[in-house]
Amino acid sequence: MTTRPIGIAMPGAAFRFRRIAALAAAGLALVAASALSLALGARGIAAGEVLDAVLRPEAGNNDHIVVRELRLPRTLIGIAAGSAFGVAGALIQSVTRNPIADPGLLGLNAGAALAVVTAISVFGTSSPGQQVWFAFAGTAAAAAVVAGVASAGRAGATPARVALAGAAVAAAATSITTLLLLSNLETLDRFRFWQVGSPAGRDLDALAVLLPALIAGFTIAAAAGRMLNAMVLGDDLARSLGARVGVARVACAVGVVLLCGAGTALSGPIAFIGLMTPHLARRLCGTDHRWTLAASALLGAALLVTADVAGRLLAPPGEVEAGLVVAVIGAPVMVAVVRRSMVSAP
Amino acid sequence: MTGLGGGPDRLTARGVRMAYDGAEVVRGVDLALRDGEILAIVGPNASGKSTLLRGLARLMRPTVGAVLLDGADIRRRPTRDVARVLGLLPQQPVAPDGITVAELVDRGRHPHRGWLRGSGDDRRAVAAALDATGTADLADRLVDGLSGGQRQRVWIAMAVAQEPEVLLLDEPISFLDVAHQIDVLELLCDLNRRRGTSIAMVLHDLNLASRYAQRLAVMAEGRVVAAGRPAEVLTESVLREAFGLDARLMRCPVGGTPIVVPVRRFRGPAAP
Incomplete structure (x- = not known):
């Protein structure tokens, strides 16, 4: 048997170069978006001042205070939440082998929303610091219900059953949320702010609190990359390749809950990032999950921070929340993606 | 035994x-x-x-x-x-969208591989599997774009790469x-x-x-x-028992092995 020279066999050198270039470009996009996020806003601050504010802050300087107290937190939260949504979306799409799966479709956002509304209307919570925990718990509870409903019965949790269970949980949670909101207008007012989703005006302490959850979630995603490469071939093939499908699926579900719960708790539910990012990542980096997960993290963060910056520029002196910007830009982009049949199953 | x-x-x-x-x-x-x-x-x-x-x-x-x-x-x-x-090729496996032949065949190395990246053994096994199945020329093509026959060869190549x-x-x-x-x-x-x-x-x-x-x-x-x-x-008796089929047997002119010529299906209790 002839053996070809080593090096030609695995995805061509050009392809590998493209993958590295794509990842680097995503990283640069994130750096650029973050820089703009620190530099741009209602108050015009010179670039040099912004740099000083970050590197050599002066206590009484109002420009520095704006950068450090307002712009830096929302940038950090945008990065954290965006990358969490991006990676969570990539995990969900691959584990369920469903290219349109995202935290919204699986009812996780609806679960978080129900928990936050319950917190506001029943427990009278008003501080974002407490809402964080309700959002997180709501996400986890919704995931548990979806997993429980989907795996009931002998057929087990097939991708289709997971999607259907998610849709059912989303519908149920949303209707209860609406019921609570309609019966209490004051709650509606406070909830509206949370619901739109934006990294602005959030609590930076929440990031510190949720950091362990984020780190754990990203670690699970990193460890799952190779396993997912086998899992997307289908359960039978994955098992015969030695993958422990059940274990991997539970681990990924935990990762999704951690990332999605933390992301939603940080910035509110933001649609489309979890849906769009993995498609972009696959388009740029191909099908190897070790690459697409990394790209999803960078692209998700870049998207959310960019949307947040765009929201500041769209309607001065006011702002449009990042969640709205993402939806307004995201919906047409998604339509274009579908029309050009760029949709790819993982 | x-x-x-x-x-x-x-x-x-x-x-x-x-x-x-x-x-x-x-x-x-x-x-x-x-x-x-x-x-x-x-x-x-x-x-x-x-x-x-x-x-x-x-x-x-x-x-x-x-x-x-x-x-x-x-x-x-x-x-x-x-x-x-032990390797298995299921009946109608589904390849991820946008995967190349070489990448798909490489997935067969899963049980041999550590977390981060492949070894020289992996690359050799993939190259050998592509060669053995006559799919080396397809290595950089997308699996989506292959004909049914080519695709089945590629899946077998993946199973072969598993060694x-x-x-x-x-x-x-x-x-x-x-x-x-x-x-x-x-x-x-x-x-x-x-x-x-x-x-x-x-x-x-x-x-x-x-x-x-x-x-x-x-x-x-x-x-x-x-x-x-x-x-x-x-x-004839095994064919009747297993398939409920009335059949005659011939010899294959190429290999001398039996060739089944179906006559008709038995109706009634023998063939539900």
Whole structure:
């Protein structure tokens, strides 16, 4: 048997170069978006001042205070939440082998929303610091219900059953949320702010609190990359390749809950990032999950921070929340993606 | 137990019964795949062939009995260790969108590989698998864009890259035209001869099965009703019993193996 020279066999050198270039470009996009996020806003601050504010802050300087107290937190939260949504979306799409799966479709956002509304209307919570925990718990509870409903019965949790269970949980949670909101207008007012989703005006302490959850979630995603490469071939093939499908699926579900719960708790539910990012990542980096997960993290963060910056520029002196910007830009982009049949199953 | 020119048993079903939702599909099967042989499992639809294959591949647990790999219960061994010895090609596997041939074949290295990246062994195994299956020219093509025959070759290349000593295939030629059917079977024979891969496959075409397999196992209603050399197994009475088929037998002018000429189907209680 002839053996070809080593090096030609695995995805061509050009392809590998493209993958590295794509990842680097995503990283640069994130750096650029973050820089703009620190530099741009209602108050015009010179670039040099912004740099000083970050590197050599002066206590009484109002420009520095704006950068450090307002712009830096929302940038950090945008990065954290965006990358969490991006990676969570990539995990969900691959584990369920469903290219349109995202935290919204699986009812996780609806679960978080129900928990936050319950917190506001029943427990009278008003501080974002407490809402964080309700959002997180709501996400986890919704995931548990979806997993429980989907795996009931002998057929087990097939991708289709997971999607259907998610849709059912989303519908149920949303209707209860609406019921609570309609019966209490004051709650509606406070909830509206949370619901739109934006990294602005959030609590930076929440990031510190949720950091362990984020780190754990990203670690699970990193460890799952190779396993997912086998899992997307289908359960039978994955098992015969030695993958422990059940274990991997539970681990990924935990990762999704951690990332999605933390992301939603940080910035509110933001649609489309979890849906769009993995498609972009696959388009740029191909099908190897070790690459697409990394790209999803960078692209998700870049998207959310960019949307947040765009929201500041769209309607001065006011702002449009990042969640709205993402939806307004995201919906047409998604339509274009579908029309050009760029949709790819993982 | 050693057999007709074959070596010791590699993969053995011992008193295996299997059921879906309480409905028994495999009803007590004893069957062995011997080292270095090609075994074809044939039988009518719903006779339990594919289910038995899933059991042999440890994808489904027998309700009674056990599957032995090299004499030891397959479920007692870590699944990754088993995957280095035993490969499976399911009936209609689905490739991820946008994956290239080389990447898909590389996925076959999963059980041999560490977390981060492949070794020289992996690259050599993939290159050898592409060569052995005649798919090297397709390496950078997208799997989505291949013809049915090319795609099946690529899937077999993936299984070959896994370097299994025992390879199970579920209806590997059912959706191919006759030329590509021969193509795939020749390829499997080639693997069997050159690498000594022991192969068990579910086939529907009795004539091709008798020509390319050293042994046939005929299943009906969850049991193996006959097993042995094609000439011993393919008889008018076995065809009547297993398929409810009235058939005559001829000799293949190429290989001398039996050729089944169906006459008509028996009606009545014998053929529900």
